[in-house]
Structure formats: structure tokens, C-alpha cells
Amino acid sequence: MDILPILSTLRRHKTAASLIVLEIALTSAIVCNALHLISQRIDTLNHDSGLPEAELVVIGVRGTGSNADPDELTTRDLTAIRQLPGVKGATVANQVIYGQNSNNTDVRRPADKNGPRYSSSLYALGEQGLDAMGLKLVAGRDFRPEEFQRGTDIDKQADPTVGQVIINRALAEKLFPGESPLGQSIYAYNDNPSVVIGVVERLTHPYPGKARRDNEGFSMVLPLRGTYRGGDYLIRTEPAQRDAVLKAAAAAIERNDPSRIVTHTKTLAEMHASYYAQDRAMLWLMGGVIVALLVVTAFGIVGLASFWVQQRTRMIGTRRAMGATQGQILRYFQLENFLLSTVGIVLGMAGAFGLSLVLMTSYEMPRLPLIYLPVGALALWALGQIAVLAPARRAAALPPVAALRS
Numbered sequence: 001m002d003i004l005p006i007l008s009t010l011r012r013h014k015t016a017a018s019l020i021v022l023e024i025a026l027t028s029a030i031v032c033n034a035l036h037l038i039s040q041r042i043d044t045l046n047h048d049s050g051l052p053e054a055e056l057v058v059i060g061v062r063g064t065g066s067n068a069d070p071d072e073l074t075t076r077d078l079t080a081i082r083q084l085p086g087v088k089g090a091t092v093a094n095q096v097i098y099g100q101n102s103n104n105t106d107v108r109r110p111a112d113k114n115g116p117r118y119s120s121s122l123y124a125l126g127e128q129g130l131d132a133m134g135l136k137l138v139a140g141r142d143f144r145p146e147e148f149q150r151g152t153d154i155d156k157q158a159d160p161t162v163g164q165v166i167i168n169r170a171l172a173e174k175l176f177p178g179e180s181p182l183g184q185s186i187y188a189y190n191d192n193p194s195v196v197i198g199v200v201e202r203l204t205h206p207y208p209g210k211a212r213r214d215n216e217g218f219s220m221v222l223p224l225r226g227t228y229r230g231g232d233y234l235i236r237t238e239p240a241q242r243d244a245v246l247k248a249a250a251a252a253i254e255r256n257d258p259s260r261i262v263t264h265t266k267t268l269a270e271m272h273a274s275y276y277a278q279d280r281a282m283l284w285l286m287g288g289v290i291v292a293l294l295v296v297t298a299f300g301i302v303g304l305a306s307f308w309v310q311q312r313t314r315m316i317g318t319r320r321a322m323g324a325t326q327g328q329i330l331r332y333f334q335l336e337n338f339l340l341s342t343v344g345i346v347l348g349m350a351g352a353f354g355l356s357l358v359l360m361t362s363y364e365m366p367r368l369p370l371i372y373l374p375v376g377a378l379a380l381w382a383l384g385q386i387a388v389l390a391p392a393r394r395a396a397a398l399p400p401v402a403a404l405r406s
Helices: 003-012 014-045 070-082 129-133 151-156 169-175 239-256 268-275 277-311 313-321 326-363 372-396 400-405
Strands: 056-062 087-093 104-108 118-125 137-140 164-168 185-188 193-200 219-225 232-237 261-267
Touching: 003 014, 003 326, 014 277, 014 326, 014 372, 056 239, 056 268, 070 087, 070 232, 070 239, 087 118, 087 129, 087 239, 104 169, 118 129, 118 169, 129 219, 129 232, 151 219, 164 169, 164 185, 169 193, 169 219, 232 239, 239 261, 261 268, 268 277, 277 313, 277 326, 277 372, 313 326, 326 372
Parallel strands: 118 219, 164 193
Antiparallel strands: 056 232, 056 261, 087 232, 104 118, 104 185, 137 193, 164 219, 185 193
């Protein structure tokens, strides 16, 4: 019975009603996509590197003109580091997760030269590489000492060959679905085959969550002895001795050749925090945008409802004098708000989907899951009912005589 009077009233206040509808529509479109962005950021922050991050430290070293052989000097560094109390393993890594460089190549099976290729991240590690990174073998074996090659020798070869490789489970399942990858040959970065001798459980791209979607999950390990000039020292320690090992290792490196400079000493936990700092900031920003939009929308509804209560004082008094209860007056304003919210939400859902398509096209973001639409609708319906409650209760409590007199 209240719908026809409500529609009649809204037709007489088209401008105010349209503003509320547009405000709700805009809030709905932005909030749904902001929630989607927050969900993605949370997934990124919860990324599992598969590494014992609390045990790993990284040291970067750069030379200043020393004539010492880098291979020999790196061997001396690693020997000194491995002898330190609390060290579980140490190696030189060409790239480190959350670091500042990334090496990648295309990998394929030898059966079909023109077959599919999969972009894979390349980790070049020396002895103790798997132990130093805390990688878990789920099939096969680690590299043998005679299988390691010096990276400086590989760099001099016109057509380098790496005989054995270890790949992660994701790449193994992609290249050899339903088969054992052990003993299988693969081609990576040139036409010389490499034999898969092991599979590690998890080894991600150095830029987790920010690499190209087609190569974030695939990685492989090469048995290459790097030098301090081409990588960082990666050390695995006892967690309680991590900071002490970091200082002692840096001091040992400087003693071996004082002409070199230790450019950085970081724990992997510090690198993790720095790497995701922007994501955390974006998370708080999106949360702030959502709260601000909801607050502005709520105040808009409260302001409009309060204005309409003042404008309809005589109407309220007349209805109360004719027998309308406080509950009926309350429901009148709540129903009016529900109708406005519904129109705004319908427009907002269409806007949310359109905005999602723009983000997909411009920023390669995944499409907005449809579950966010009903969630956003319920949130805005609830917000509207809560916001209109106080003005509606004031209207319902208005005495009929006072309303008619005004």
C-alpha cells in the first residue's frame, strides 16, 4: 500500500532521488572491484615461496679492481662461511627470490621441435645449493660433485651445454604429464639437451605474484658454480644465529679480500617485507577507499532522509491522525530507501562488471568473480537500512498534533 505514495513522492523529488541512486551505483561499482583487488593482494601476500625464509640470509659483494681470480676467491669465501657456527649451507645464487634480477628461458620436450614451449626461471647454484635454499627433493637426486661446472667456463663457450638439471614439480607435471620426468631430456636456451635428474617440491619465480602469468610457476636448477661477481651469497642458518652469521660471514668475506665491498647484507625475511611493502600499502589504500565511500554514502542517505522527514511533517501527522502506527511510518521510509538502493545497486552491478572489463583489458587483471556482486548488493542494502533508521525513527516518533500544527 506504501509503494504508490512512495513513487509519487520520488517523482516530485527527482533530483534528490537521482543523486542518491547515482551515489549508491558509484559506490557499488567501486566497492565490488576494490574488494576484488583486496582479495588479490591478500592472495599475493599469502604466497608460499616454499623456502625456509626465517633461516636464509643474502650477501652481495662487488669488486673494486682486484686482480684475484673470482672463482678461487669465491671458493675461499664459501669455505670460510661454511665453517661458521650455525651455518647449514652456503652457495652462490644467480638470483634470489624477492631480489632484483630474474633469469628465464623457454623449455620444451625433445620429441617435437615445434611443440609447446614453457617459460621457466633459471636458478644457477653451486655445491650445497639445494641445502642452502632449503629445497625438498620429491624425486630423483641432487647433483654430484663432478656434474658442477664453473659459470665462467660456460660463459666462454659458444654453444654451452649443461648435462643435468633439476626441475620443480609444476614444470615436471607440465612437460611430462602422467610420466616420470627422471632420465628424460629437455631443451632449454639452446639445442643441446639436458637430462632431468631430480624434482623439487616447490621453487617459484624470483618475482612471485608479479611475473608473467605463463612463467611464474615453472623453475629449474642448473649445476653452475657462480662467483661473487655474478650473484649473491645465499646462506642458510639456524634461526637463532641468523643475525650473528650474517655479520660473521660479511666479515669473513672482507678479510679474504679487503679491496671488495659488501654492498648489502639482508635476511630473506627483510627482503620479503620490502618486496610486499607496496602490496600492503595498496591493501590499506583500497580498504580506506571502501570505508570512505561507504561513510559518504551513509551520510548522503541520512541527510536526504532527514530532509525528507522535515519536508513531509504534515504528511506524517496526517497519516498518524488517520491511524498509522509508528511501525508503519518507520517501514514507509525503510521501503523508500530500499527502492532507491535497489535501483542504485542494479546500476552499480552493471558498472562494476564494466569496470572489471576495463581493468582486464588495460591491466591484464582477472575478471571480477560474480560472487562479489551479491556480496556488494547485500552490504549496500544493509548500509541503506542502517543509515535511514535514525531519521525514520524520528519521523515515526513525531506526535500527530505537533506534526499537523507545524
